[in-house]
Amino acid sequence: MDPLDPFKPPGPDQPGQQPQSGQQPQAPQPGPYPGQQPGQPVPGQHPAYHPYQQFPGYPAPPVAPTVNGLSIASLISGIVCCLPPLGLVFGLIGLRQIKRRGQRGRGLAISGIVLSTVSTLLITLFFATGGAGEFWKGFKEGIDEVASYRTVEDLSKGDCYDLPGAGDKDGKEVSEVKIIDCDSPHEAEITGGYTITGYDDYPGEETLAPVAELRCEEIDFAYAMDVWAIPASMEPYYYFPTGESWKQGDRRVSCGYSTSKNEKTTGSLRRDASTLNGDQLAYLKAENGFLRSGFRLPEDEFTAAAHLHRAWAKDTSSALADSAKALRGHAWQGDVRKTALQRADQFDASRAHWDKAAKATSEEVFWDHIYSADEALKADTEVAIRKALKGLETTAPAQEERV
Structure with a gap:
């Protein structure tokens, strides 16, 4: 090795020794490549150039400064x-x-x-400048407004809401409604609902509506047991799936009450086991037992369906018998028992007329017994027991008034 040039390649005689006089130093050549003839250049390399080598100790290329x-x-x-x-x-x-x-x-x-x-x-x-307060107020109002809307299939028992518009009462499709606090003026209230089962394809309105009416009647009575507390402007109402919502998996029927057009009510209709005591529940179950049967008056006239009217009278008589038995069998508290037993006697008197109506052969005789059955139920007795039980509505709805 040449001490003046440490990187000078050694001679061919011996590694690390100077070449013999008269000889030129030779750079090391790479070993033969496949198919290479002696003396031929390395493929891809110019014969006058040698491979570049990076020797230790040389400074690395400068690095560009980083971004902070x-x-x-x-x-x-x-x-x-x-x-x-x-x-x-x-x-x-x-x-x-x-x-x-x-x-x-x-x-x-x-x-x-x-x-x-x-x-x-x-x-x-x-x-x-106070802009933050106004901004937050507006932001919160916007969030509350969005959160107040709910799809029909997501309605829950106890929800009060406004109807989307007059078209809703005309049977048009409804997708969502605005939920409102029941203590504020509103147009409708959900009493509960159920899920339709047993159908793969959409059964149609003709199939769903009659079933929904009966099922929702049961749900309505169980939720709003004090029928006197239901405003005269409210009537049973329900939503069921449309053909399009059925395709999207909607199987929910929502039951409830709604007001007439452009009318609102305040307060909840809920009067059930969650809000009533034992005596109130027993009394309302007895009253509603025959009311539910009485609501099922056949749609056809007596002359066209006399057998249906007589069957209706028979069912109502049976319901009155059950109601009288329930009033007599309950352990009433305080002085309520006397009035409750008086009401049971009226149920029996009314039932006797329903029995006669169930056997009537003419329309005139039939309705005479129905009117007599209604007169046997005295409104003052019902008011008295409601006052004694306390907490129930004591003013009869206009259509329910009797002498």
Whole structure:
């Protein structure tokens, strides 16, 4: 090895020795490649050049300076309006780091500082002038407004709401309604519902409506047991799936009451086991037992369906017998028992006329017994027992008034 040139390749005689006089130093050649003839150049290499070699001790190529991270954070924070003060801090610290470390990003940091300063001034003015309170109030009102709407299939027992419009009462399709506190004026209330089973394909309105009417009648009576507390303007109402909603998996029937057009009511209709005591429940179950049967008057005239009318009278008589038995069998508290037994006697008297109506052969005789059955139930007795039980409605609805 030449001490003056440590990187000079050794001679061919012996590694590390000088070549013999008269000989020129030869650079090492790579071993023969497949198919290479002696003396031919290496494939892909110019014969006059040798492979480049990187020797230890040579300095590496210079690295480009990095971008300061805080300058990027400053710009982002300045753009995001909710973080302007943070962007200002990031920008100032970033400038100091850029100068000390020789990094890039000065323009980003300055832009972040400018945006953050403007945003900070605007937010300060926003709070100082009371705009924040108005903004939050409007934001909250918007959220509450969105949350107040619910799809029909998501309605729950006890929900009070407004009908979408007059068209809703005309049988048009409804997808969502606005939920309202029951203590505020509203147009409808959900008493419960059920899920339709047993059908793969949509059975049609003709099949669903009659079943929904009967099922919802049971649900309505179980929820609003005190029928006197139901305003005269409200009537039973229900939603069931349409053909289109059925395809989307809707199988829910929602039952309830709704008011007439352009009318509203205040307060909940709920009078059930969750709001009534034992005596109130026993009395209302007895009253509603025969009322439910009485509501099922055949739609056809007596002359066209006399057998249906007589069957209706027979069913109502049976319901009155059950109601009288329930009143006599309950362990009434205090002085309520006397009035309850008096009411049971009236049920028996009314039942006798229903029995005669069930055997009537003419329409005139039939309705004479029905009117006599109604007169046997005295309104003053019902008011007296309601007052004694306390907490029940004591004013009979106009259509229910009897002498």
